Amino acid sequence: MVAAPADAVGPLVENALGTVARRMGAERAYVFVLSRDGSTMRNTQEWSASGLGLGGPSAPPVSTSLIPRWMETLQHGDDIRIDDVTKLPETWRVDREQLEQLEVRSVAAVAIRVAGRMGGFVAMEMLSDTRSWRDSEMRALGFLGDLIGGAFERRRNEQKLLDSRRRLEEIALYDPLTRLPNRRLLADRMDEAVARAREQGLLLGVCYLDLDGFKPINDTHGHKMGDRVLVTVASRLRGCVREDDTVARLGGDEFVLLMNHLESLSDCAALLERVLAALAQPIQIDGHSLAVTGSAGVTLFPQDAGDADTLLRHADHAMYQAKQHGRNRFQFFKSVKDQPDESHKLELVRIREAIEGDELRLHVQPRVDMGSGRVVGVEALVRWEHPERGLLPPGEFLPLMEGDELLHDLDWWVMDGALDLLAQWQDAGLDLTMSLNLSACSLQDTGFVASLQEMLARHPSIDPARLLFEIIESEALRDIETTASVIRACAVLGVQFALDGFGNGYASLIDFRCLPAQVVKIDQTVVRDILRSRDDRNLVKGVIGIANAFQREVIAEGVESAAHGLLLMDLGCTLAQGYGIAEPMPPQQLAAWIEGFRPPRLWSTRPSVDWSTVDLSLLSMEAVHRDWVKRLIRHVLSDTATKLPDLQLASCDFGRWYLGDGRARYGQLHAFQALGDLHGQVHRQGLRLLEIDRLDRELMAAPIATLLEERDILVEGIRSLQVHVLEDRPRGDVA
Structure with missing residues (x-):
């Protein structure tokens, strides 16, 4: 029973209940399971020699207050062993009245324990006459209670794992803001759609869409307003496509439309016209009339006979062509031969x-x-x-x-x-x-x-x-x-x-x-x-x-x-x-690195952190700064293939935090004030690096090494500020 699959536990418990009841000579047996707070109980399994049961799983839950001493006895770890219900003492009056109402003459019960706490009980009853319960029978009943408890605990653990996996899949596969499929789920659906289109000879459209005018809304009205715009855009996109199509969000203001069962190129064009028209309608939020449009690139399978990744890349390429031609339009991908074999x-x-x-x-x-x-x-x-x-x-x-x-x-x-x-x-x-x-x-x-x-x-x-x-x-x-x-x-x-x-x-x-x-x-x-x-x-x-x-x-x-x-x-x-x-x-x-490695002080002191507060911005700054340096180095080493990060002290991500939220919260701290000069040194070294001829890689080695040294000095400053701010805080829950 304990090793049984979750869906087999119920029938096995009923079978075991009947077997033990017949061996004990009982006339009725049942299992009750307690609610989470212990205030009610529900009859989940029962067996009756005469067919006269308590109602079984279909019966509504009943209050545990109907049998207060019964519950108290089991909670304290004692078994219930009543040879004659009518001889129960006055302290059991409420319980006796309930048992007599159910025509019970004798009863024995043991607790069912799940994960160390009482989760219910299993009981054997006599209805026609009184009787004494032998020690061997109580041991058998206790063994049955342990078996049922073990089976219930296994079922509960399996359900918790399944629930965790379900929540993980939801988090992993859907965008938390818009509830649209994310990049991972899109990849899965694209693979399926391409395979289906290939097998059935269908026309499949892949559209890569980027919003025009979204960044000014974010910069002017803030990220919360920007998020509400994205939610509205997602709703409009869903309203334009058909039931078996997919609208996914890749991140930021980038979306993908997967259009199945298209009849023709003109069918696809008509759908995209509807999409662009819907996006161009003003968005009304809190008295503000906000305007965005969309630039879309689209490719069609099987004319473009690539795999899912290739189709998405081609649609992305076509989207940039649409932007270059004036925005608020769509552009079909014009096939260019891939690299020759x-x-x-x-x-x-x-x-x-x-x-x-x-x-x-x-x-x-x-x-x-x-x-x-x-x-x-x-x-x-x-x-x-x-x-x-x-x-x-x-x-x-x-x-x-x-x-x-x-x-x-x-x-x-x-x-x-x-x-x-x-x-x-x-x-x-x-x-x-x-x-x-x-x-x-x-x-x-x-x-x-x-x-x-x-x-x-x-x-x-x-x-x-x-x-x-x-x-x-x-x-x-x-x-x-x-x-x-x-x-x-x-x-x-x-x-x-x-x-x-x-x-x-x-x-x-x-x-x-x-x-x-x-x-x-x-x-x-x-x-x-x-x-x-x-x-x-x-x-x-x-x-x-x-x-x-x-x-x-x-x-x-x-x-x-x-x-x-x-x-x-x-x-x-x-x-x-x-x-x-x-x-x-x-x-x-x-x-040499191992010899010189010293763990960050944050790890050894383990300061208390409330992972839902505004201090998260401070905790994110080391990663933000490292990313800025990494993008700058990639830019100079890849002949500008990587976008150049913002070189203005006041407008790069770290600079905006330092002059804004950072100064407002920590400006009085010396550890914070010291970061300003360190940040300036990193930017000055970055500008020197840009002045060097990119083709002379040997000449660039020393300035890059200096930039990394300046980066690490600022990182140490950020970590010192983090420790200073967090060390005396009460520990918060991870959420």
Whole structure:
């Protein structure tokens, strides 16, 4: 009964109730379950020898005040053993009257305990005559009560897990402001729509829509007014499309329309005309008449025969063309041939030469236990030291390798290098684990486990438990049986697996249970916004709860500030990595970094934080500042491909906070006042960097290093202010 599925508990309890009642010679038996506050009780199961029951589950709840001494006795941990109801003492008068009204002559009952508290009771009754209840019968009844309590507790826990997953899916798949599908759910629906259109020969439209005139509303009237405008826009968009179409919000003022079963290009154009006309109507809010319009780009499948990502990219491209042609209009995508196959083949040949020619480099990013401040491991990350283009991040070349056997070769190159590093660190006295990203093609290679065993044999000094393979959640789900069997086989060798990117995919609880990965890594896209988004905080809290329920270790990636780490510890996660702890570095720098690493004071003092107050702006400033510096460096290194951040002291994100809310709340504090000069130094160094010739990368190295030093000085100032403000506050709940 205890191990039974939730939907089978009720029938099993009824069957057990009848079996025990017949063995005890009882004439009626029943189970009552208490309400949450204990004020009422409900008859959930019953059995009767004569067919004369109490009404069963269909009967309404009754008040526990009808049997006050009965309830008091069970609450105190005693059993009820009444041989003759008529002989109950005067203190039981109310209970006696109720039992006599039900024509009960003798009764025995025991409490049902669920999670350590009384959740109800099970009782056996005699109606035709009195009788004595033997000790053996009371033990049998007590055993039945324990069984029912265990079954109810299991059912409750399963329901809590299902409810948590349901809430997580809602948070993960829908935009919290507009309740529209978000990017994740849109991707799922686009894949389904493309597959359906391909199979049935249907016309599918994908529209990327951006609002014109929304930013001035935000700047003039504030973000709350802007949010109300977005809610109105979402409602209008829903009203324009058909029932089986999808309207999704990607973020900011960007929306996507997925239009199914279109008859023709003109059918699509007519729908978009309705959309633009609806958006152009004035929006009336609190006496303000606000105006926005829309610029839309659209592409049609199968004329544009790409996958979901390609269709969305083409629609985005067409949207920018619409803006260039005057806004408040839509533009169909004009197909441009993608990169020729021959060119792609040449790039793959060049990447193979890089692997074989010793042009690839392993960098490592430290992972720390924030609770103890100890460095516990690193993640190995590959870089390409290109002779002409400099050090390239994986995003510059890994996408070109997707689906090619080169990924398999790269996995083994990384693995061999990682084991060599572990051996060196072990000799130097560093006790670290190493996590490696494993591609789907290696995971599904039938010879993978045997090859891994051979490689481990070539490094006999390395404990296999120091290796942690990371597999992306979505790739693990492609062939869940193969993935699970590989994980189990590697566990025999001592090698562990982590489910990477969790919280950003679609694994069900059943999938999660079937994947025996020992570690869960919470995706950085979820962690990044936990300081600003209550929904992302709830999502992370839910992921941690599910991981704990399945006894999996949890690692958070994307920790961009000390405040991120503090919040994660409050949520129950202590293992973390991210740019707020350390950026990826050459392995030869790791020992010195570990020697100099000092955990932020926020982590050691654990000041009290109310995670719903205006102090969240202060706690977000480290990440805001780091992001500004990162975007500036990307801009100068990518030949302006990345948008230049605001260089004005008063109008960049940090500057607006410093001169606005920050000054109003903390302006009297010396720690706050010191930030002004530090902020100015960062901006001045940024301007110097822009004056350097972008083509001379060697000349840029020193100014970038200086900018990073100035950044870190300001970060320390921000952290000092955070500690000063928060240390004496009463601890608030994480919400």
